[in-house]
Amino acid sequence: MNSSGSPRAVRFASAVMVLVTLVAGLLTFGTRNEASAASTVGGVITRAEIIARAKYWYDRGDTWYSQNQADAISDGTGGKYRPDCSGLVAMAWHLPKKSDGWDLNTGDFESYSHKSWLPSLHDLLPGDALLKNGHIELFEKWVDPKNHSAGAWVYSENDYGQKTNHNTNSWSEMTTYRGIRYDKVIEKSLDGGDFDGNGVGDIYATGTGTLTIWNGKGSNNFGTADPVGGGWEGFTRPAAGDFNKDGKTDLAAVKNGTLYVWNGKGGNKFGAADAVGSGWEPFTAPVAGDFNNDGISDLSAVKEGTLYIWNGKGNNHFTPADTIGGGWEPFTAPIAGDFDNDGKTDLAAVKDGTLHIWNGKGGNKFGAVDALGGGWGDYQATLMSLGDVDKDGHSDLGAINKTSGTLYLWNGKGGNKFGPADALGGGWLPHF
Template sequence: MKAPVFEEFDPASDCDCPGCLHWRSAARSSPSSLTISLGGHPAAHGARRALVLAAAAGTVIGGAHTVPAVASDHGPVRPGLPSSDEPPTPQGGSGPLHGPAGSPGSPPKHVTGLPATTRAAIVKRAKVWLAAKVPYSMVKFWSDGYRQDCSGFVSMAWNLGSNEWTGSLNKYGTRVTREQLQPGDMLLFHNPSNPQKGSHVVLFGGWTDYTHTYYVAYEQTPPRARKQSTPYAYWSNSSHYVPYRYKGLKQEEKAAVGGSASTAFPGAKSFGAGAGNANVTRLGKLLVDRGGGRFYTTGPGPRWGEADRLATQAFQRAQGWTGANADGLPGSTTWAYLVGGKGKDIPPVAGTASRPGSAASKVPPYPGRGMFRPGASNAYVTQLGRQLVKKGFGKNYTKGPGPRWGETDRRGVEAFQRSQGWRGGAADGYPGPETWRRLFS
């Protein structure tokens, strides 16, 4: 068994987590303040308090002595789980690249337009920091001159030539829809009322499967740069994250994705009996993303089928359309709603996924990814847990299952997913439409 990772905690260090920043500030303003209920390094608060008391009493602590190693909440997180409800990512502001040994560098020379780059180059630069295990810091700069926080990471990957922050990165990008996301784009959340409360930015590395509920995120977050399967748009504040595409992408890449052709209705002939093309696949993926995953036992794929018609009809009815406007064949309005992310999603209980009496019709409707995430509490979590027990994947439960989503539920789902032969992001312990269908089949 691999030994757990510990870090030594030194109160006099330059650790940049919110807790340590607060304690250093508190120590300067009021050395006698010993409140220990704030964030930072919870396991080290006892050691911290002892050191503050010693300092207040005039005790000299020798430089050669260190505090015994304690578990730090900067330590590695379990893959697939958020390190906290809010990403602990305070950040620096806009500024130039830094020169050798962390000294301020000269502002970049004026260049007309943005530096041109490609998606492959963006991801490659991100992976350089991952390979180097660049530690998180809002005040330190890596050897390439970029600040070692979340916004500095994206500034580096986009090769901006300056250190930006979440309040300025948007001017280097163009907003895109969720459906248009491609590797190298960013997902940005800037909280203008309190930029250090939740504000964060990550690089999009691609969807983990056809349901488009999880994606690979490249990000700079304590303790270091990482790559992780992440629920769309993020673990917390999900509705506030906005997708952007770098304006300096080479022209041929812009034309390949996200252009006007990618949003235009391909025509009625692309859909219906006998149709087989990439537009059918795209339609199916858009429908799955809007709650239509329960209609598909396989796919979506390029061959038009009854699953496509039923899912399209369910989406149309969700908008309140009837008659010929809800015939299951996508027209220009249906297409515009799907591509633009407009209208209402397909309700979990709407429609019938298959012929009455068939095996698929006995599968309860998939309730959506939002039912299974940290902090969720609902009847679907209980239903899922009971099915895991029934299928022989409930060994992790010491009580329950119950309505509150927890690590026990996630580990049970992960075990089931691995039993299907899935690995990586497809076996992260969070049930998508295909996991749900197989579990209840």
């Protein structure tokens, strides 16, 4: 690749990924069947949380269809919703009740002021909905992100005698619907940088002393390099998150032991550096994620083999460090993403060439370590969580081969699984 030009995706598979092997755990266990509680009723909500809420109803196994509001079922976070098609979408979007105490019906969705009609079904993203006269379904993902004619996965409540469904619709079935989008969805690309706010993960780097951004376009494609600004010499690799809770991606990095935050303005632009606090010298470069699942980006870092988390307050400030646990000495500095697609931030790191994942449970807690397989030794120094770069609703990984300088992507499939390596071209090492 010409590092100042547009990366061109070269399609070939790699045998890097192997079968998932469960191994002994560390850190703290949590409950897996909880619905995500980051949003409030009628408030902003991420796409990952919308899908996690729908999945909660499906996983319950007792959400029998009913058009009676008296049969409302718990959403797992303190609310109850009617278990019909419109009640499912209202639950997943975390919508308030109408003035009469009932959830929205399909006719209400037609005129709902907090939704917009999509120009095309091809614009559907995870957490949007498919609406037609008398019926509505929640869009989860495309069967094949590169070929929408293969149909889509949806969550739905269809008829009496049935529970919440999770199945596929053919393209011909989908063409009988129109796509709608909730206007309080936070258009962020899971964990990772989305500096232009298009819902697709971006690549960013400061290795040359200049912050450079390649905006994601979907399908593992990226725009031309945007040299945003210089002066980054001496800083750790920046962490991308929303530290002031305005819905735009910010950056955080450490220099001479002081943590700085640059608040994003959208369009690859940032405000002036905010010196947040000192004392960061002995820690690894911080990474950002929502580890307590409150909808605000937190920071995590390792010091002398112990993992610490600082929970964000939403104003570029953080709580005191929470000591999570030891045993991190042999691992690379962790990265953050939602690798099991449950709406909670996970951690990943490499040890002895093997990629390991700790699935987040919320509340700064994590499940047992999951060893995914070897072959990562040539990539571990630049391993990064990119967010969702193929627009399928899953967190993806990227890394640069330390010998060839080629950038590779591994598209997430959920459940801690990834697709084969996709090589995007060479010339990346100077940036990292």
